[in-house]
Amino acid sequence: xxKIDLLFIQIMKSALSDRSFELPAGIAIxxxxxLLQTADHHSVLPFVYEAIIQSLSxxxxxxxxxxxxRNDAVRSxxxxxxxxxxxxxxxxxxxxxxxxxxVVKGLFCRHLYKxxxxxxxxDEDVLVSSGDFAQADRMLLSKGLQYMEDYRDVGxxxxxxxxxxxxxxxxxxxxxxxxxxxxxxxxxxxxxxxxGSVSFKVDDVELQTLDYSRHMLYLILHxxxxxxxxxxGIRQICDITLLANQYGKDIDWEFVIGSCRELHAYDFMxxxxxxxxxxxxxxxxxxxxPEEILDNEIDESTLLEDVMNAGIMGAGDINRLHSSNITxxxxxxxxxxxxxxxxxxxxxxxxxxxxxxxxLMAALFPSYALIKRRYAYLERFPFLLPLSWLQRMISxxxxxxxxxxxxxxKALEIGEARTEILRKYHII
Amino acid sequence: xxKRYTQHPDLVLxxxxxxxxxxxxxxxxxxxxxxxxxxxxxxxYWLLLSEGKDLDxxxxxxxxxxNIDPRKARLLLLIATKKMLNAxxxxxxxxx
Numbered sequence: 009x010x011k012i013d014l015l016f017i018q019i020m021k022s023a024l025s026d027r028s029f030e031l032p033a034g035i036a037i038x039x040x041x042x043l044l045q046t047a048d049h050h051s052v053l054p055f056v057y058e059a060i061i062q063s064l065s066x067x068x069x070x071x072x073x074x075x076x077x078r079n080d081a082v083r084s085x086x087x088x089x090x091x092x093x094x095x096x097x098x099x100x101x102x103x104x105x106x107x108x109x110x111v112v113k114g115l116f117c118r119h120l121y122k123x124x125x126x127x128x129x130x131d132e133d134v135l136v137s138s139g140d141f142a143q144a145d146r147m148l149l150s151k152g153l154q155y156m157e158d159y160r161d162v163g164x165x166x167x168x169x170x171x172x173x174x175x176x177x178x179x180x181x182x183x184x185x186x187x188x189x190x191x192x193x194x195x196x197x198x199x200x201x202x203x204g205s206v207s208f209k210v211d212d213v214e215l216q217t218l219d220y221s222r223h224m225l226y227l228i229l230h231x232x233x234x235x236x237x238x239x240x241g242i243r244q245i246c247d248i249t250l251l252a253n254q255y256g257k258d259i260d261w262e263f264v265i266g267s268c269r270e271l272h273a274y275d276f277m278x279x280x281x282x283x284x285x286x287x288x289x290x291x292x293x294x295x296x297x298p299e300e301i302l303d304n305e306i307d308e309s310t311l312l313e314d315v316m317n318a319g320i321m322g323a324g325d326i327n328r329l330h331s332s333n334i335t336x337x338x339x340x341x342x343x344x345x346x347x348x349x350x351x352x353x354x355x356x357x358x359x360x361x362x363x364x365x366x367x368l369m370a371a372l373f374p375s376y377a378l379i380k381r382r383y384a385y386l387e388r389f390p391f392l393l394p395l396s397w398l399q400r401m402i403s404x405x406x407x408x409x410x411x412x413x414x415x416x417x418k419a420l421e422i423g424e425a426r427t428e429i430l431r432k433y434h435i436i
Numbered sequence: 437x438x439k440r441y442t443q444h445p446d447l448v449l450x451x452x453x454x455x456x457x458x459x460x461x462x463x464x465x466x467x468x469x470x471x472x473x474x475x476x477x478x479x480x481y482w483l484l485l486s487e488g489k490d491l492d493x494x495x496x497x498x499x500x501x502x503n504i505d506p507r508k509a510r511l512l513l514l515i516a517t518k519k520m521l522n523a524x525x526x527x528x529x530x531x532x
Contacts, residue, residue, distance in 0.1 A: 061454055085453075097465060211461055
């Protein structure tokens with residue numbers, strides 16, 4: 009991690025308590041600009057700018073770039089205020105029609121912050137039962153919302169994205185893709201979610217959400233999912249920190265721990281909470297988190313470095329996004345991967361090289377099941393699978409050129425490096 | 437006859453990264469924009485209105501603060517008033 013990364017995390021720690029941060033004397037304007045760029049990368053620009061605004065004035069640190077970031081921060085907050093307002097209106101309509109959708113992530117996480125509108129959300133996520141989906145769909149369309157994509161059969165999708173600028177709404181029938189080999193099993197922990205739901209208030213609107221135990225598990229598994237793909241940013245750890253601090257005593261930690269163990273996410277979860285305690289504002293006593301999590305010997309620094317490089321939802325750079333092909337393949341074949349302990353033997357070394365080659369081949373030539381969602385024609389013409397591979401490779405080359413990447417193999421390198429991180433946290 | 441301005445009760449003035457924003461609470465959603473930027477003069481005006489001061493008093497205070505002619509201050513406030521009336525932030529009534 010760079011000195012800017014460390015400074016950024018220190019500022020975020022202050023921001024979570026809504027405290028100002030005093031910048032070190034003599035800090036260069038260039039460093040401030042880099043700091044703000046990092047904050048923007050992690051979608052926490054308003055938090056960081058607000059925390060250092062007094063210090064910037066005291067140290068007379070100004071530049072056009074810093075002013076641009078300030079304006080971006082203000083615009084981000086204004087946009088979020090408007091989006092929240094629109095969502096509250098829509099939610100009231102859904103409730104008044106007899107539905108009881110559960111708000112997950114987004115607005116729920118936002119209400120945990122002292123300055124809620126500083127935490128931006130691209131969209132609002134809502135969970136409805138399969139039985140309620142048709143009515144919810146009709147209601148949303150009647151309000152002028154439109155489908156974001158050209159869905160062949162809305163009823164068969166597990167999540168539908170609606171748009172009514174500037175707002176995006178994701179309506180889920182299940183929280184994770186039920187057809188995904190890796191993620192489908194995550195859903196079993198959220199069956200009958202509406203039965204134990206709890207309410208929270210934003211403005212004068214009462215909203216329903218998952219119970220706190222399931223919401224904590226959902227936030228952990230959500231970042232775990234992104235970690236398997238291409239990573240996630242610091243803001244997700246901030247969400248988890250605040251949820252633990254504010255509702256930790258109402259969380260069934262044994263349920264969270266047990267679920268994570270079953271999903272090979274235990275060490276990952278421990279690393280997240282260790283980052284939360286050592287670098288952010290997790291209250292060990294107040295949250296009631298079991299000591300086995302915070303005193304776990306797992307090294308959290310590797311995860312933190314990955315988080316800092318990833319940016320929000322792992323979109324740090326285009327190579328990172330493409331590297332998910334490698335990491336996901338490693339998870340799918342987790343039982344075939346050589347373990348850390350056996351690495352010494354030449355037989356395992358050979359197996360390791362074979363697995364690496366298999367991952368590469370799977371990344372270049374994914375199976376029909378994995379790729380059919382992206383290329384709709386494959387549903388009707390599955391024999392065109394080789395054509396879809398070619399299309400995909402051309403799309404990758406275009407991305408490489410568009411983002412001016414010199415090394416076309418960098419995605420593979422990142423993928424292999426991140427696979428080692430998965431191994432370190434015993435995910436594979 | 438003079439005019440009296442009443443503020444919409446469901447608005448909150450706040451500061452974000454050094455900028456003043458007037459934010460509508462849920463009951464005001466049908467009457468006003470969800471959020472709007474206010475200049476420092478407009479923000480001062482809003483705060484002083486909430487203290488029950490009239491336009492002439494506010495113009496005098498703003499003129500001293502900005503070190504400008506009171507007539508110019510009054511003109512700025514009239515422009516601000518029009519903006520706020522159009523946005524639904526203020527309602528106007530004639531008084532004796």
